[in-house]
Amino acid sequence: MNKIKNSQTYDVLVSRHNPESASLRGYIIGFLGSIALTLIAYLLTYYHAAGRDVLFGLLAALALTQFAVQLIYFLHVGKEFSPRLKLIVMSCMIIVVCILVGGSLWIMSNLNGRVMPSTKQMTRYMNDQDNL
């Protein structure tokens, strides 16, 4: 492999036969995109640029966008030959994660609404226990 001097030509040759292979252009797009998205999310939070509920939505959207950017440009998901097994396995994972996180939050918030509110005595008792 060392025999090939022109590395640009080599990259093109490799990528033609293996669509999953890395390319410098892809990495640069992914890197700059991620930096920009992180900075926007950070500045929005730092300056409380909008109402809280709006910000929650915006930050979630920015995180998901960055997730997509890194999946495509860093992890090369969906670029492989079909059947796109990487993409299929990942879709299954996303379904499991949604059920797990969404379900836990749903159940626990429901439970939270049903338990007895803690009284002042209970809080004082718990604070008195040194080993808590």
Place this chain on the structure above:
Amino acid sequence: MAAEIEIHNTNRLIESYDRDATTILGFWVYLMTDCVLFASLFAVFAVLRNNTFGGPSGATLFSLPYVLAETFSLLTSSFTCGLAVLSAQRGNKKHTIFWFGVTFLLGLIFLIMEISEFHKFVKMGDSWQRSGFLSSYFTLVGTHGLHITIGLIWIAVMCVYVYKRGIGQTTLKRIRMLSLFWHFLDVVWIFIFTVVYLFGALHA
């Protein structure tokens, strides 16, 4: 002559990619199950985030600029890891080791920053024993840190391996798996950054 070598090399590459594709898919399946582990920890954190038990909340505890520096360090290391894979694909041993070295250093900076943050919290008395929120915080971020530690060991081993044996098909396969692992950790960090730190700051 040069064209012949290129065709020969490309054919060899196609063959090896077909053979390696299965192994790499297997590693990808492992990464996805790891995602489920992180998802459960995220779920625990989301449930316990307000249970501060009189202790500090995320908004009072975390310093956002510090976390931003951590994030940039990890993000840049993900990028340089990509450059290492690119160099390996071109068969350039020196560049591969150099870029993995940079990745290792940036990853180490990230890890040291994270550990010193943990140390600061514990010293102030806000350890994992303080509240449900802090227990889940330390578990979630600590598990990510543990993965980073394993990744750093792997990168170091890979550097020695490339230095001693050069870049063959097997090495290239391993390098591609290592890069998947490292990029995956960066992806997990996006969500830790958003859910733990940014959302935490909003709860103030």
